[in-house]
Amino acid sequence: MFDLLIRNATLPDGRRGVDIAVTGGRVAAVEPGIAAAAAEVIDAGGLLVTPPFVDPHFHMDATLSLGLPRMNVSGTLLEGIALWGELRPLLTREALVERAMRYCDLAVTQGLLAIRTHVDTSDPRLVTVEAMLEVQDRVRDYIDLQIVAFPQDGYFRAPDGEASFARALDMGANIVGGIPHFERTMDEGRLSVEALCRIAADRGLPVDMHCDETDDPLSRHVETLAAQTVRFGLQGRVAGSHLTSMHSMDNYYVSKLIPLMAEAGMHVIPNPLINIMLQGRHDTYPRRRGMTRVKELMAAGLNVAFGHDCVMDPWYSMGSGDMLEVGHMAIHVAQMAGIDEKARIFDALTVNSARAMGLEGYGIARGCKADLVLLQARDPVEALRLKPVRLAVVKAGRVIARTAPRIGQLSLPGRPGTVDGATYAPGG
Numbered sequence: 001m002f003d004l005l006i007r008n009a010t011l012p013d014g015r016r017g018v019d020i021a022v023t024g025g026r027v028a029a030v031e032p033g034i035a036a037a038a039a040e041v042i043d044a045g046g047l048l049v050t051p052p053f054v055d056p057h058f059h060m061d062a063t064l065s066l067g068l069p070r071m072n073v074s075g076t077l078l079e080g081i082a083l084w085g086e087l088r089p090l091l092t093r094e095a096l097v098e099r100a101m102r103y104c105d106l107a108v109t110q111g112l113l114a115i116r117t118h119v120d121t122s123d124p125r126l127v128t129v130e131a132m133l134e135v136q137d138r139v140r141d142y143i144d145l146q147i148v149a150f151p152q153d154g155y156f157r158a159p160d161g162e163a164s165f166a167r168a169l170d171m172g173a174n175i176v177g178g179i180p181h182f183e184r185t186m187d188e189g190r191l192s193v194e195a196l197c198r199i200a201a202d203r204g205l206p207v208d209m210h211c212d213e214t215d216d217p218l219s220r221h222v223e224t225l226a227a228q229t230v231r232f233g234l235q236g237r238v239a240g241s242h243l244t245s246m247h248s249m250d251n252y253y254v255s256k257l258i259p260l261m262a263e264a265g266m267h268v269i270p271n272p273l274i275n276i277m278l279q280g281r282h283d284t285y286p287r288r289r290g291m292t293r294v295k296e297l298m299a300a301g302l303n304v305a306f307g308h309d310c311v312m313d314p315w316y317s318m319g320s321g322d323m324l325e326v327g328h329m330a331i332h333v334a335q336m337a338g339i340d341e342k343a344r345i346f347d348a349l350t351v352n353s354a355r356a357m358g359l360e361g362y363g364i365a366r367g368c369k370a371d372l373v374l375l376q377a378r379d380p381v382e383a384l385r386l387k388p389v390r391l392a393v394v395k396a397g398r399v400i401a402r403t404a405p406r407i408g409q410l411s412l413p414g415r416p417g418t419v420d421g422a423t424y425a426p427g428g
């Protein structure tokens with residue numbers, strides 16, 4: 001007797017007509033025609049069942065703060081940072097926790113069950129870190145929440161930035177962040193990368209830096225990050241987030257840089273929604289896209305994972321916790337429209353992100369955690385096209401969210417009575 005049996009699923013790798021049996025919170029079997037009984041049975045009806053969406057780059061201390069204390073009038077990155085500086089002294093632990101908990105509710109309904117959040121350590125009160133540690137504890141049973149200590153105003157540039165950062169790590173933030181391009185000078189940026197990688201090596205922690213989030217092709221802190229990763233033996237534990245300057249770099253320089261990043265086993269975390277919104281702002285026309293070189297980095301064997309970054313905060317007034325919206329934008333901005341390319345974009349929202357976050361037991365195979373999402377779509381490419389409803393979200397074998405299918409009711413003579421987005425295929 002299984003706890004849960006999902007019948008007739010399509011898996012992200014293309015297998016169809018598969019049953020998934022769950023017992024004790026783990027996947028017990030994945031094969032066609034499982035005969036045993038189960039306490040709960042879900043008929044997937046041939047639709048896609050995927051492991052959960054994973055967001056490897058988010059700002060949960062800022063989410064849902066849009067309009068506080070005022071709107072970002074220019075819509076630029078720099079006004080967003082200034083606006084966050086105005087809001088920061090007004091933040092309370094209670095309000096931060098309340099907004100983050102509401103975002104986590106939304107995330108669960110979107111099948112998003114693992115999130116890495118960068119948490120600002122610039123205000124020595126560290127109310128942001130206190131609040132996110134509380135949220136991490138409160139959502140532990142349904143969202144895997146990782147906390148990056150993030151020196152938003154600069155590790156060297158913020159008053160007491162170094163001391164506040166160290167205290168955040170002592171409190172329990174267990175990933176080392178950074179923002180080298182925001183330090184006062186290129187040289188201080190380089191020194192910050194070195195200092196932060198040394199801290200990670202000494203404390204045995206992973207690294208995930210906002211790195212080169214600029215259109216300046218000479219912003220080359222990613223090179224330093226790769227070199228320091230090798231120097232301190234941190235291969236496989238370091239992520240470069242954003243890396244937007246790579247979009248604008250000289251091709252010859254990039255031809256040396258990418259192998260250096262591969263040697264460091266670096267994870268690459270672009271944020272397509274935010275990159276296309278915030279980069280290229282000093283351009284007239286033609287206007288640069290500002291997303292890093294996804295196709296080329298994937299081709300070189302680097303692990304590329306997409307982040308949502310922001311939802312309704314000082315930097316981005318949109319977003320809905322839907323990682324498929326992130327992937328949809330990535331397809332367009334990276335011009336990855338081929339069938340295989342779209343499948344790789346789906347991986348960048350799921351398996352690649354799980355790898356970047358080092359999640360244990362992720363996937364749909366015997367022994368994996370029974371964390372599963374049933375979508376109203378027939379395959380990953382269709383999911384990216386439709387951004388469909390999550391019909392059921394399963395955590396450790398238990399259904400924790402359901403959403404009714406999206407079916408349009410049609411009132412036209414001689415035409416069908418309903419239109420189901422998931423079965424609206426082209427052709428005759």
Ligand code: FE2
Pocket residue numbers: 057058059118210309
């Ligand atoms: Fe970010």
